[in-house]
Amino acid sequence: MEKTFVFGVSVEGDNFTDRTQETKRIRSNFENGVNTILISPRRIGKTSLVKKVCSSITEPSIKTIYMDIYDCRNEYDFYTRFATSVLQGTSSRIEHALESAKEFSISLGIKPKDIEPETILSLPEKIARKKRAHIVICIDEFQQIGEFPDSLTVQKRLRGSWQHQQSTSYCLFGSKKHMMENIFQSRRMPFYMFGDTLYLKPIPTREWIPFIQSRFASKGKFIAAELAEKICSTVDNHSSYVQQLAWNVLLQTESNATEQNLKDAVKELLNQCSSLFTQQTESLSSYQMNFLKAVCSGIHSGFGHKEVTDRFDLGSKSNIARIQKSLTDKELIDKIDGRTVIADPVLRLWLTSQYL
Ligand SMILES: Nc1ncnc2c1ncn2[C@@H]1O[C@H](COP(=O)(O)OP(=O)(O)OP(=O)(O)O)[C@@H](O)[C@H]1O
Ligand SMILES: [Mg+2]
Known part of the structure; x- marks a missing residue:
C-alpha cells in the first residue's frame, strides 16, 4: 500500500514537495563544479533534497555519487567508504569496479598500514579526467569527520587534497547542525569557506x-x-x-x-x-532542565538577569554559559537570530506538557 504521509526516511517522487529554489541552486552548483554545504536542523529534508538533485541530473558527463558516513569512526573507515563509493559509482558493474580498483592501485578493504590517503582522495579526480566527466561527491552525515581521532589533521588533509581538484566537486551535509557549523563556520577550521553554504529552511x-x-x-x-x-x-x-x-x-x-x-x-x-524525549532529557542536570523550562516559558535571551536566574534557579553567569554550551552540544537548544530556542518543536511541546 502506498503511504499517504511519509516520515522518518528520505522522501522522493510524489512524496517530495516544493524545494524548487533550493533544487535549482544545488543543481546549478553541481553543473558548474561549485562545492555545496547544506546545513539545517534535524529532519528538515537535506538527504531527500540532495538525492532529488542527484536524480534530476540527466547530463551524462556529470556523475553524482552519494555516500553516507554515519558509521565511520575514524579516517580509515572513511577512506574505505570513500573509495568503494567512488569505484562503484563510476563503474557500471562490480567487476568493473574491481578492475578500476586495480587500475588505480586501490585495495578494497583498506587497512591503516597500507593506506595512502592522497591516493584515495585523488581517486575521483583521476577517474573524472580519464572519463572526461565531472564528478560530484555527496557526503551525508559529514559532521562525523569532527568526531574522528585527530580530526583537525584529517580535515586539513581532505581540504588540502580536494581544493585542487578541477573535475570533482563536493556536496557536504549532515544532521547535526551545531557540529556542521563548527566545521564550516569557524575561520580557524580547514573547511572554512569551502563552498556555497545553504541554510535549508522549513517548507513554507x-x-x-x-x-x-x-x-x-x-x-x-x-x-x-x-x-x-x-x-x-x-x-x-x-x-x-x-x-x-x-x-x-x-x-x-x-x-x-x-x-x-x-x-x-x-x-x-x-x-x-x-x-525518545525521556531518554534525551533523563541524564540532564537540574540546572540544565531549569534552563529548558525557562526557554519553554518564553525566555529566549537575557538568561543572566536576576529575575530569570531567581525564577528558574540557573546559578551564576558562568554556570549559565556552561549550561548553554552543553545543551547546544547535545543539539537540544539552538540560537536563531540571537534567540535561544528549543531545537525540536515537538520536544518543546512535550516539555511544556510535562513541566509547565
Ligand atoms: N521536500 C519534502 N517534501 C515532503 N516531505 C519532506 C521533504 N523533505 C523532507 N520531508 C519530510 O522530512 C523527513 C525527513 O527527511 P530527510 O531524511 O530528507 O531529512 P534530513 O534533514 O536529511 O534528516 P536528518 O537530519 O535526520 O538527516 C521525511 O521523512 C519527510 O517526512
Ligand atoms: Mg539526512
Missing part, C-alpha cells in the same frame, strides 16, 4: 496546505486549509513532523477533519515521541 505553509489536502483527498477525506495550516504551525513547519502529524490527523478523521481530531493527533504525537 503555502506549499504544505495543498500537499496535505491532496493527500486527504486521495483517501476520500477532507481537511480545511485552516486546519492544515494549524498542523504546520503546531510543529513549526518541521518537515518530518508535519508529515507525521498530518498522518495522525488522517487516522483520526472520519470524513472531515475537525479541531478535536487535531488535538487528539497532537496528543498521539507526544506519546510517540515520549520515550
Whole structure:
C-alpha cells in the first residue's frame, strides 16, 4: 500500500514537495563544479533534497555519487567508504569496479598500514579526467569527520587534497547542525569557506496546505486549509513532523477533519515521541532542565538577569554559559537570530506538557 504521509526516511517522487529554489541552486552548483554545504536542523529534508538533485541530473558527463558516513569512526573507515563509493559509482558493474580498483592501485578493504590517503582522495579526480566527466561527491552525515581521532589533521588533509581538484566537486551535509557549523563556520577550521553554504529552511505553509489536502483527498477525506495550516504551525513547519502529524490527523478523521481530531493527533504525537524525549532529557542536570523550562516559558535571551536566574534557579553567569554550551552540544537548544530556542518543536511541546 502506498503511504499517504511519509516520515522518518528520505522522501522522493510524489512524496517530495516544493524545494524548487533550493533544487535549482544545488543543481546549478553541481553543473558548474561549485562545492555545496547544506546545513539545517534535524529532519528538515537535506538527504531527500540532495538525492532529488542527484536524480534530476540527466547530463551524462556529470556523475553524482552519494555516500553516507554515519558509521565511520575514524579516517580509515572513511577512506574505505570513500573509495568503494567512488569505484562503484563510476563503474557500471562490480567487476568493473574491481578492475578500476586495480587500475588505480586501490585495495578494497583498506587497512591503516597500507593506506595512502592522497591516493584515495585523488581517486575521483583521476577517474573524472580519464572519463572526461565531472564528478560530484555527496557526503551525508559529514559532521562525523569532527568526531574522528585527530580530526583537525584529517580535515586539513581532505581540504588540502580536494581544493585542487578541477573535475570533482563536493556536496557536504549532515544532521547535526551545531557540529556542521563548527566545521564550516569557524575561520580557524580547514573547511572554512569551502563552498556555497545553504541554510535549508522549513517548507513554507503555502506549499504544505495543498500537499496535505491532496493527500486527504486521495483517501476520500477532507481537511480545511485552516486546519492544515494549524498542523504546520503546531510543529513549526518541521518537515518530518508535519508529515507525521498530518498522518495522525488522517487516522483520526472520519470524513472531515475537525479541531478535536487535531488535538487528539497532537496528543498521539507526544506519546510517540515520549520515550525518545525521556531518554534525551533523563541524564540532564537540574540546572540544565531549569534552563529548558525557562526557554519553554518564553525566555529566549537575557538568561543572566536576576529575575530569570531567581525564577528558574540557573546559578551564576558562568554556570549559565556552561549550561548553554552543553545543551547546544547535545543539539537540544539552538540560537536563531540571537534567540535561544528549543531545537525540536515537538520536544518543546512535550516539555511544556510535562513541566509547565
Ligand atoms: N521536500 C519534502 N517534501 C515532503 N516531505 C519532506 C521533504 N523533505 C523532507 N520531508 C519530510 O522530512 C523527513 C525527513 O527527511 P530527510 O531524511 O530528507 O531529512 P534530513 O534533514 O536529511 O534528516 P536528518 O537530519 O535526520 O538527516 C521525511 O521523512 C519527510 O517526512
Ligand atoms: Mg539526512
